[in-house]
Amino acid sequence: MSMLPPASLVVSLAIAPLTLGLLSQDGAGRLHELLTLCLAGMLILAQLLMLWGARALAKGLVSIVLFTLVLVLGSYVLPEYWVPMAIWDALSHGLAAGLSLEAWRPALLATLSLILIAVLIVTRSQPARGGPLLSIMVLCLLAMQQLLNYTNLETSLIRASAGTWTTLTIAVLLAGLGVSSVPSWHSRAVPLKRVLSPPLFLVVLTLLLWHHQKSITEQGLAHQTQAQAQQLGDRLTREIQDHLAAVERFASIWTLFDSPPTQEEWSRQAEPYHRDFRFLLNMAFVDPDSHITRVHPINEINRQALGARLFDAQPAGREAVSRALHEHRIGRTEVIMLLQGVPGIIHYLPITLEDERILGAVAMVISLPVLAERLFSEVDTQAIGLALSQGDRTLASQFPEISLGPWQHEILLDVAGTPLGLTVQPSHAQLIARLPRHPVVSLVTGLTLAYLLYLVLLGYTRLERRHRQVHAANTGLRREIRTRNQLQKEIEWLARHDELTKLPNRRLFMETLEANAEARPLSVMICDVDHFKRINDHQGHLIGDRYLKRLGNIGREVVEMHGGLFARYGGEEFVACLPRVDTAQAESIAETLRHRLQESGLSHHDGQRLTASFGVVTLQDGPLEIATVMQAADEALYRAKAAGRNQVRTAPTLSVIESP
Numbered sequence: 001m002s003m004l005p006p007a008s009l010v011v012s013l014a015i016a017p018l019t020l021g022l023l024s025q026d027g028a029g030r031l032h033e034l035l036t037l038c039l040a041g042m043l044i045l046a047q048l049l050m051l052w053g054a055r056a057l058a059k060g061l062v063s064i065v066l067f068t069l070v071l072v073l074g075s076y077v078l079p080e081y082w083v084p085m086a087i088w089d090a091l092s093h094g095l096a097a098g099l100s101l102e103a104w105r106p107a108l109l110a111t112l113s114l115i116l117i118a119v120l121i122v123t124r125s126q127p128a129r130g131g132p133l134l135s136i137m138v139l140c141l142l143a144m145q146q147l148l149n150y151t152n153l154e155t156s157l158i159r160a161s162a163g164t165w166t167t168l169t170i171a172v173l174l175a176g177l178g179v180s181s182v183p184s185w186h187s188r189a190v191p192l193k194r195v196l197s198p199p200l201f202l203v204v205l206t207l208l209l210w211h212h213q214k215s216i217t218e219q220g221l222a223h224q225t226q227a228q229a230q231q232l233g234d235r236l237t238r239e240i241q242d243h244l245a246a247v248e249r250f251a252s253i254w255t256l257f258d259s260p261p262t263q264e265e266w267s268r269q270a271e272p273y274h275r276d277f278r279f280l281l282n283m284a285f286v287d288p289d290s291h292i293t294r295v296h297p298i299n300e301i302n303r304q305a306l307g308a309r310l311f312d313a314q315p316a317g318r319e320a321v322s323r324a325l326h327e328h329r330i331g332r333t334e335v336i337m338l339l340q341g342v343p344g345i346i347h348y349l350p351i352t353l354e355d356e357r358i359l360g361a362v363a364m365v366i367s368l369p370v371l372a373e374r375l376f377s378e379v380d381t382q383a384i385g386l387a388l389s390q391g392d393r394t395l396a397s398q399f400p401e402i403s404l405g406p407w408q409h410e411i412l413l414d415v416a417g418t419p420l421g422l423t424v425q426p427s428h429a430q431l432i433a434r435l436p437r438h439p440v441v442s443l444v445t446g447l448t449l450a451y452l453l454y455l456v457l458l459g460y461t462r463l464e465r466r467h468r469q470v471h472a473a474n475t476g477l478r479r480e481i482r483t484r485n486q487l488q489k490e491i492e493w494l495a496r497h498d499e500l501t502k503l504p505n506r507r508l509f510m511e512t513l514e515a516n517a518e519a520r521p522l523s524v525m526i527c528d529v530d531h532f533k534r535i536n537d538h539q540g541h542l543i544g545d546r547y548l549k550r551l552g553n554i555g556r557e558v559v560e561m562h563g564g565l566f567a568r569y570g571g572e573e574f575v576a577c578l579p580r581v582d583t584a585q586a587e588s589i590a591e592t593l594r595h596r597l598q599e600s601g602l603s604h605h606d607g608q609r610l611t612a613s614f615g616v617v618t619l620q621d622g623p624l625e626i627a628t629v630m631q632a633a634d635e636a637l638y639r640a641k642a643a644g645r646n647q648v649r650t651a652p653t654l655s656v657i658e659s660p
């Protein structure tokens with residue numbers, strides 16, 4: 001069996017945490033975790049298919065996952081007034097009866113991680129499509145999830161992090177994606193560090209900002225619900241107090257009577273109060289000996305209390321009865337078990353006649369279950385859980401079937417002087433519906449911006465690199481052109497100069513002569529070193545070269561002083577073109593040069609001074625025939641040589657040239 005390639009192997013490893021995650025779920029309570037794991041499983045399969053070349057199938061699978069995840073993300077992002085939570089719940093209900101959005105919706109950060117993984121799979125993590133940044137974003141999201149899980153920073157209102165197995169599954173899948181793509185990131189030679197840093201900074205900033213905004217909005221909502229609960233409590237307390245004040249007025253009616261009321265009178269007076277204040281279980285008349293003699297309404301429960309002597313029958317209320325009947329002040333019981341078998345509070349309102357005689361007391365019995373029912377009817381019990389308690393004892397409670405949110409607000413109710421606790425716990429769905437969406441919107445926007453920033457920076461960097469390459473090519477080209485120009489100049493210079501003496505050569509001499517064809521008089525001087533061969537033979541060519549250079553310098557100095565051109569004609573022969581120089585001047589120049597050379601200190605091996613012979617010719621008028629002029633000068637030189645060397649000979653002045 002052939003081995004799996006490393007990328008497939010690492011991706012396959014993700015199946016281990018996936019399986020463990022699936023096995024560790026305990027049923028419907030973790031439906032969201034199960035769904036997240038299933039989506040991760042589909043992405044694992046998609047990536048394996050992608051690696052095995054079944055791209056179309058892989059993309060189909062990723063599309064299904066992406067569709068689900070984008071729907072989930074929509075539920076986090078879309079404001080309540082666009083798509084109310086009720087619609088999401090109705091949609092969920094359509095999937096399975098009794099299912100709410102919160103039960104199946106994957107955690108926010110896990111949703112985002114899986115969306116990015118899906119994009120990574122489809123784009124095959126290519127750097128040009130943001131692969132490196134997307135991978136790092138997933139890493140950041142996973143790190144944030146773990147941070148929230150371990151530091152318990154997570155308030156469970158918005159489910160941000162998935163469980164550890166899910167996080168691990170996504171992490172291993174990401175590693176698998178990395179194994180196949182990271183090496184190619186390097187080979188593409190993208191300057192990743194430069195391109196990644198700014199968007200990465202933006203990602204971290206976005207995550208921190210999101211967490212900060214999330215905490216603030218959740219705290220704000222918690223305070224808001226607490227304030228609403230407090231308002232509810234205050235309103236109920238006020239209402240109860242108003243009712244009790246009214247009942248106290250009822251008690252004062254009986255002070256006008258001289259004798260205890262008949263049952264009929266009692267019922268007639270008590271009925272309106274009882275009708276209005278449903279939490280009054282009954283209103284009873286108690287005689288001075290604490291017997292209940294009248295009660296309203298007379299029903300099955302209340303009838304049992306008739307005739308009972310409270311001092312004996314209800315020890316818990318004895319003190320309150322005694323206070324009313326003996327001290328003539330209002331007596332209040334704690335929460336006690338009433339004779340009717342339900343918890344309640346009794347107020348005993350003394351009926352004191354004008355002569356300070358006590359006629360009896362009005363017992364006002366508040367049934368706590370009925371009071372709770374009254375309180376609970378004030379709020380939407382489908383959206384809020386309520387519990388009425390005294391200390392640790394829960395007197396009554398009502399919780400909706402749907403799951404409750406994380407916050408319980410305990411508010412104090414003053415029920416006829418008895419402090420009761422009312423615990424208000426809004427449902428999760430109601431809180432989520434009221435939770436501002438802007439933290440999630442900024443999270444999604446921040447991540448999208450970071451991705452766009454990456455793409456822009458990448459494009460810019462590539463453009464910049466191409467620009468640099470073009471610039472470098474341009475610079476090279478310019479350098480090349482400069483070198484060629486230089487070479488060209490050198491070639492041109494060499495074409496018209498002698499390399500050894502740096503003097504103009506024969507060609508430039510001829511050009512100068514032609515250029516001065518109209519100048520009259522026009523003299524030409526030829527100079528030839530005497531016995532130069534001996535220098536070479538006895539002192540070597542290097543010395544010979546040095547002597548030629550020296551002669552060149554002297555000749556240039558002397559000739560240029562007279563506006564002429566001194567050139568090397570060839571070998572040890574030199575020529576001078578002397579425009580507007582007549583014969584006498586030309587002879588003088590030749591003499592000067594001859595003399596300067598003789599005095600230059602250059603000598604043969606035997607100490608004899610180096611000398612040269614000169615032939616001079618002057619064209620006085622008539623057209624210039626170069627060959628004729630040069631021949632005449634040459635002949636003059638020959639004559640100088642023949643006459644013993646080291647002397648100047650002048651050709652007859654030319655005017656009418658005869659062709660040679």
Ligand SMILES: Nc1nc2c(ncn2[C@@H]2O[C@H](COP(=O)(O)OP(=O)(O)OP(=O)(O)O)[C@@H](O)[C@H]2O)c(=O)[nH]1
Nearest residue numbers: 528529530531532533534536541542544545571572
């Ligand atoms: N060192 C050196 N010698 C050169 C150069 N060009 C020509 N010569 C030498 O110049 C010498 C010319 O010799 P010849 O033409 O025989 O004449 P000469 O020895 O000067 O004798 P006369 O001209 O008759 O006085 C030769 O030996 C050439 O080799 C050069 O560029 N450098």
